Amino acid sequence: xxxxxxxxxxxxxxxxxxxxxxxxxxxxxxxxxxxxxxxxxxxxxxxxxxxxxxxxxxxxxxxxxxxxxxxxxxxxxxxxxxxxxxxxxxxxxxxxxxxxxx
Amino acid sequence: xxxxxxxxxxxxxxxxxxxxxxxxxxxxxxxxxxxxxxxxxxxxxxxxxxxxxxxxxxxxxxxxxxxxxxxxxxxxxxxxxxxxxxxxxxxxxxxxxxxxxxxxxxxxxxxxxxxxxxxxxxxxxxxxxxxxxxxxxxxxxxxxxxxxxxxxxxxxxxxxxxxxxxxxxxxxxxxxxxxxxxxxxxxxxxxxxxxxxxxxxxxxxxxxxxxxxxxxxxxxxxxxxxxxxxxxxxxxxxxxxxxxxxxxxxxxxxxxxxxxxxxxxxxxxxxxxxxxxxxxxxxxxxxxxxxxxxxxxxxxxxxxxxxxxxxxxxxxxxxxxxxxxxxxxxxxxxxxxxxxxxxxxxxxxxxxxxxxxxxxxxxxxxxxxxxxxxxxxxxxxxxxxxxxxxxxxxxxxxxxxxxxxxxxxxxxxxxxxxxxxxxxxxxxxxxxxxxxxxxxxxxxxxxxxxxxxxxxxxxxxxxxxxxxxxxxxxxxxxxxxxxxxxx
Numbered sequence: 078x079x080x081x082x083x084x085x086x087x088x089x090x091x092x093x094x095x096x097x098x099x100x101x102x103x104x105x106x107x108x109x110x111x112x113x114x115x116x117x118x119x120x121x122x123x124x125x126x127x128x129x130x131x132x133x134x135x136x137x138x139x140x141x142x143x144x145x146x147x148x149x150x151x152x153x154x155x156x157x158x159x160x161x162x163x164x165x166x167x168x169x170x171x172x173x174x175x176x177x178x179x
Numbered sequence: 180x181x182x183x184x185x186x187x188x189x190x191x192x193x194x195x196x197x198x199x200x201x202x203x204x205x206x207x208x209x210x211x212x213x214x215x216x217x218x219x220x221x222x223x224x225x226x227x228x229x230x231x232x233x234x235x236x237x238x239x240x241x242x243x244x245x246x247x248x249x250x251x252x253x254x255x256x257x258x259x260x261x262x263x264x265x266x267x268x269x270x271x272x273x274x275x276x277x278x279x280x281x282x283x284x285x286x287x288x289x290x291x292x293x294x295x296x297x298x299x300x301x302x303x304x305x306x307x308x309x310x311x312x313x314x315x316x317x318x319x320x321x322x323x324x325x326x327x328x329x330x331x332x333x334x335x336x337x338x339x340x341x342x343x344x345x346x347x348x349x350x351x352x353x354x355x356x357x358x359x360x361x362x363x364x365x366x367x368x369x370x371x372x373x374x375x376x377x378x379x380x381x382x383x384x385x386x387x388x389x390x391x392x393x394x395x396x397x398x399x400x401x402x403x404x405x406x407x408x409x410x411x412x413x414x415x416x417x418x419x420x421x422x423x424x425x426x427x428x429x430x431x432x433x434x435x436x437x438x439x440x441x442x443x444x445x446x447x448x449x450x451x452x453x454x455x456x457x458x459x460x461x462x463x464x465x466x467x468x469x470x471x472x473x474x475x476x477x478x479x480x481x482x483x484x485x486x487x488x489x490x491x492x493x494x495x496x497x498x499x500x501x502x503x504x505x506x507x508x509x510x511x512x513x514x515x516x517x518x519x520x521x522x523x524x525x526x527x528x529x530x531x532x533x534x535x536x537x538x539x540x541x542x543x544x545x546x547x548x549x550x551x552x553x554x555x556x557x558x559x560x561x562x563x564x565x566x567x568x569x570x571x572x573x574x575x576x577x578x579x580x581x582x583x584x585x586x587x588x589x590x591x592x593x594x595x596x597x598x599x600x601x602x603x604x605x606x607x608x609x610x611x612x613x614x615x616x617x618x619x620x621x622x623x624x625x626x627x628x629x630x631x632x633x634x635x636x637x638x639x640x641x642x643x644x645x646x647x648x649x650x651x652x653x654x655x656x657x658x659x660x661x662x663x664x665x666x
Contacts, residue, residue, distance in 0.1 A: 088578050090539070097497060097542045098504070098519070099535055100527020102307070109536060112597050116540060119598060123556050126563065133558035143417035157281035161508040172506055173517050176226060 082119045112133060182207035183344035183540045184661055187253050187401040190347060194241055200606040201241065201252030205296050208254045211344045212298070215664050220320045220339035223259050224267050226300040230254060233296040241597035249404045249428075251294030256346040257335050259300040260307050261392065262381040263287055266297075270383045271305040271315040271333075274509040274529030280290035282590040283336030284381020285416065286350055286392045293408045295415055298346050302336030306500065307357055307385045309333050313594055318530055322364060324376055324628055328587040330604075339394045344534035349395040353381040354385045355488050356582075356607030358393050359619035360483045363582035363631025365491040366621045368648070369395045370402045375420040376612035377406070378413030380483050386445070386495035390486075398658055399620060401647035403427035406641060411583055418540055422639060435650045436470030438643075439576030446606055452585045454625020459581055462622040462632050462651070466579070466614045469650055474575050478535040478567040481609060482558050488608035489601060490544055490557035497541025503529065536597060561612045568613045572637050577647050580606050584618050610635055618644040621657040629660075 085093075089176040090110050101109075155168060164171040182204055185193070193199045197508070209227055216222055235251035262268045269275045283291075289637065291297065304314035307381035312320040320335040322328040323343040330339040335518040338361030341349050351358040353371035362369025370393040377392045384390060394405035410424045434504030451459075468472055503509050505525030521593035525615025544553035571578060579612045581602055613636055622632040636643045652658050 093539045093543050094506075094535075095344050095523075096546075098522035098526055099530065099537070099538065100523035101415060102527075105532070105535070109539070110438075111663075113536060115598050116489070116536075117543075120490055120553060120557075121546075123483055123486050123490075123560055124552075126434075126480070126483055126556075126560050128556065128559035128563070131559045131562050133555055134561035135558060140418075145414065147604075152612060153281055160281060163505060163508070163510060164371055164513070173303075173515055173521055175518055 083114050085114050181344065183211040183375040184396040185347070186397045187249065187347050187404055190253055191249045194320065195247070197241065201233065201234040201296060203293050204252065205230050205254045206440065208344070208346060215343050216345060218326055218664070219323055219339050219343050219345070220318050220572035221301055221336040221343065221345050222256070222299050223269055223271070223302050223317060224334070226266055226297055228406065230296050230298050233291070236295045237296060246294070248293040248408065250408055250414050251291060252296060253347050254296040254298045255290065255348045255350070256298045256337060256340050257287060257350045257562060258303050258334050258352050259480065260303055260383045261287060261350055262383065263300065266300065268300065268383070269317070270307070271303045271317065272318045272531070274503050274525070276510065277586070278508050285413045287381065287410050289451055290350070301334070301340055301349060304335070304533070304566055305531045306496070306534050306576065307333040307352055307354060308496070308537055310356070310600050311588070312336060312361070313590060314531060314533045319590060325587065327590055328628070329364070331364035331587060333357040334395065335361045336355070338362050338367055338369065341365070341367045341395050341397060342662060343559060344661070348401060350392060350409070351395050351550060352382055352392055353391050353611070354389045354492045355492065355611045356520055356604040359582055359607050359617060359631070359633060359637060360604060360621040362395055364587040364629060365656070366629035367395055367397060368399055368402050368526065368621070368658065369618045369619045370395065370406060370641065370644070372410065372641055373420065374417050374479065375536050375610075376616070376639070376641065377409050378411075378416040378419045380413055380415035380533070386492040386499065387499065387655045388495060391611070398429070398644055399618070399652050400407030400431060402618070403431060403645045408629075413510045420639070425642050427642050427645055428524050430569050431649045433645050433646050434470070435466075438471050438577065439474050439575040440660070441474050441476035441480065441571055441578045442472045443476050443571065443578055443580060444480040445478050446580040450584050451581060452625060455581055455583070456632050458625060458630040459632060465651060465655060469654065476571045476575055476578070478571055478609070480560065480563045484564055484609035484612070485605055487557045487560045487564060487612055490553055491612065493541035493563065494538050495541070495546050496644070497538045497545070500534065500538055505529070525636035533597065562608055565613045568615055568635075575613060576636070577643060578635040580633045580635065582606060582633045586625050586628035586630060588666070598644060606633065614638060616644060617643050620648050620651070621660070623657055624660070
């Protein structure tokens with residue numbers, strides 16, 4: 078990451094937005110570009126820290142695996158689950174067609 | 180004194196002696212909400228019917244003297260990032276504008292079982308992303324001390340409500356200062372517990388390795404009473420701590436004489452407003468008069484804390500917010516003909532600017548070619564941040580720092596520059612990557628606006644924070660100051 082100056086351009090902003098499934102208007106992308114670059118440039122600060130022999134802190138101190146007996150118990154009812162689904166038909170969640178007919 | 184401005188401890192005493200009823204208490208607070216919330220904007224939802232019914236049930240418990248706890252009959256509010264069964268929970272976002280959770284957050288369930296009375300849901304920055312509550316998709320919350328200023332964020336509605344007499348306590352969420360900054364800006368007490376001390380079940384996730392739920396109250400003693408109820412292991416949160424919950428109230432009165440108070444030199448640097456610095460110095464003298472030993476300590480990696488915090492937060496948030504796709508909940512794009520259209524439109528229209536910025540930055544810094552330089556690097560420096568605290572606590576018991584370099588800022592002052600907004604949290608963000616508990620409490624005023632200080636302790640040592648904070652509040656009056664509002 079030697080070149081941290083202006084990591085993003087307008088095309089990469091649109092590209093990232095598509096990867097994370099965010100519909101972005103041209104105005105939003107233009108406004109975000111300098112803001113996102115300023116934040117990423119600020120992060121370059123970390124490069125001055127020597128972390129050669131430092132492990133990453135993925136696990137919290139004292140972290141341990143937590144297991145329980147696999148006993149069946151009632152979960153959320155179908156009715157409760159469907160109560161927040163924006164589009165449903167009968168007992169089913171409704172979404173646009175995923176597969177095309179051959 | 181008006182009923183709505185009592186502390187929990189005072190209200191409990193009156194309830195216990197049956198000098199007032201929970202119904203009277205609840206009606207007084209509901210009346211206060213009607214009186215001032217048009218100006219403040221602390222509530223997204225007021226659950227008047229639920230509150231009055233729960234108050235009647237609490238009065239029945241008090242009358243029979245059955246299962247009476249210090250919170251029985253006490254009205255409270257909940258940050259709207261914490262789910263409430265059957266009560267709309269928006270997280271401050273359009274995407275959840277109509278979401279009615281089919282389950283209860285553990286912390287809320289425990290409060291209701293203790294007999295507390297739910298008044299409603301508090302405004303916040305969308306998905307808890309912000310430091311001013313201006314990022315709420317609905318309306319900003321205003322600071323009760325000056326309506327032109329922000330209450331801090333992201334638990335701004337909760338802090339403003341406690342300060343303005345619109346509830347006796349609130350449940351907030353703190354991922355990197357979201358309880359402590361608004362507490363300081365509004366002159367109330369706010370606790371970020373040790374990571375895992377309070378179950379996160381039902382807290383809508385921002386950064387899962389930083390997120391905590393904690394109380395906002397008028398006194399340190401009240402914060403101890405609330406933590407007592409909400410703390411403890413929970414089968415629904417595998418990261419909740421197994422350690423037994425100590426009796427916090429029993430340890431409150433212990434003397435602080437001889438305890439070592441550490442001042443991290445990296446937190447007392449130029450850039451602090453003069454009035455904030457003066458208040459902090461006076462607080463230090465106060466602790467000295469209480470017999471504490473003052474030590475200068477060093478947390479050498481402090482300058483990197485903000486970058487570590489935001490890098491990891493963006494990464495975790497971008498993953499957590501992938502679930503908002505318009506299929507299981509959230510506003511669906513009715514006209515979408517394809518799945519990508521559905522996602523793009525739901526998320527494009529449902530999320531506000533700050534949420535979009537953070538999701539994009541998280542995806543970018545996790546992507547191939549950038550992962551090592553950004554995310555992995557941040558996780559390595561996070562180890563160093565933790566070690567900083569471990570070393571400091573070898574030579575002191577509690578750390579004292581400012582909460583923020585300045586007092587509450589004006590609405591609109593920082594909205595155009597996200598990085599400037601992030602810098603409001605510069606003194607608060609190191610504790611969350613390290614997992615240690617921190618308490619914000621009032622310590623003075625600068626030009627009529629509240630100043631807060633932060634106390635930090637080792638993992639699991641909330642009792643020590645309460646002990647030191649309570650000792651301070653026994654010899655100072657700052658926490659008793661209330662904003663002039665309404666009448």
